Amino acid sequence: MSNMKKIIIAGPCAAESSSQIRQSIKEAKKRPVDFLRVSLWKPRTKPGFDGMGEDGIELLIEAAKEGISPSTEVIIPTHAEKVIKAVLEADNKTKVLVWIGARNQNHYIQQEIARVVAGEKRAFLMVKNQPWSSREHWEGIIEHVLHGGVSREQLILCHRGFAPTGDNPNDYRNVPDFIMAAEIKKTYGLPMIFDPSHTGGTREKVVQITNEANAHGFDGLIIEVHPDPDLALTDAKQQLNWSQFDTLLNLL
Ligand code: PEP
Ligand code: MN
Numbered sequence: 001m002s003n004m005k006k007i008i009i010a011g012p013c014a015a016e017s018s019s020q021i022r023q024s025i026k027e028a029k030k031r032p033v034d035f036l037r038v039s040l041w042k043p044r045t046k047p048g049f050d051g052m053g054e055d056g057i058e059l060l061i062e063a064a065k066e067g068i069s070p071s072t073e074v075i076i077p078t079h080a081e082k083v084i085k086a087v088l089e090a091d092n093k094t095k096v097l098v099w100i101g102a103r104n105q106n107h108y109i110q111q112e113i114a115r116v117v118a119g120e121k122r123a124f125l126m127v128k129n130q131p132w133s134s135r136e137h138w139e140g141i142i143e144h145v146l147h148g149g150v151s152r153e154q155l156i157l158c159h160r161g162f163a164p165t166g167d168n169p170n171d172y173r174n175v176p177d178f179i180m181a182a183e184i185k186k187t188y189g190l191p192m193i194f195d196p197s198h199t200g201g202t203r204e205k206v207v208q209i210t211n212e213a214n215a216h217g218f219d220g221l222i223i224e225v226h227p228d229p230d231l232a233l234t235d236a237k238q239q240l241n242w243s244q245f246d247t248l249l250n251l252l
Pocket of ligand 2: 013198224
């Protein structure tokens with residue numbers, strides 16, 4: 001796996017405005033970014049800004065037309081359908097990635113989202129692990145989406161840590177289980193990327209945890225990068241600016 005090219009997904013936690021996404025497109029294009037993060041839906045712990053929703057599909061299309069493949073979380077199958085159709089029809093070279101977030105743990109919905117992605121050659125599905133630590137449940141998500149018909153070539157796994165319950169000496173936002181991630185990657189033979197943003201939780205810890213993860217054979221990273229992190233509407237503390245992102249990539 002070590003000589004395989006790493007998958008890099010980078011961009012803001014949430015799409016907030018057209019100017020924010022246009023700046024992100026411009027910066028991402030200068031770098032080895034495989035998918036621009038343009039997340040339109042943002043499940044929140046408590047009600048608040050929860051994304052631009054469908055109004056932002058135009059921004060994913062802009063990215064695609066600029067030559068950078070977009071990616072977003074989707075909550076329900078209709079989101080996946082609308083995003084994939086609009087982006088793939090707007091540009092005949094782009095790819096598009098949708099992902100199922102940690103909080104979206106309804107297996108019926110997971111299967112239905114997988115069904116939407118299945119059969120779309122340029123569409124990819126990423127699944128993040130659930131927030132609580134359970135190997136059985138994590139494997140269940142993977143088996144449910146495969147059962148939904150998504151092909152192995154379309155599927156990417158992502159470790160985003162588990163909500164802290166006990167030992168957390170580094171005070172991470174979510175505690176990684178590198179051993180479990182490596183075992184699951186091996187069991188299913190699928191690419192497994194790492195999310196240093198939602199594990200680290202602060203800019204400093206994003207760097208620290210990327211260093212830690214380096215030894216564990218991940219196939220890439222999804223990183224939150226914002227043109228002006230302090231002004232971000234969500235996850236301001238953990239988003240990097242593009243020059244911090246460059247420094248981080250140099251660690252790999
Ligand atoms: C995210 O990637 O935007 C996110 C909210 O992460 P998670 O679903 O892992 O909590
Ligand atoms: Mn976030």
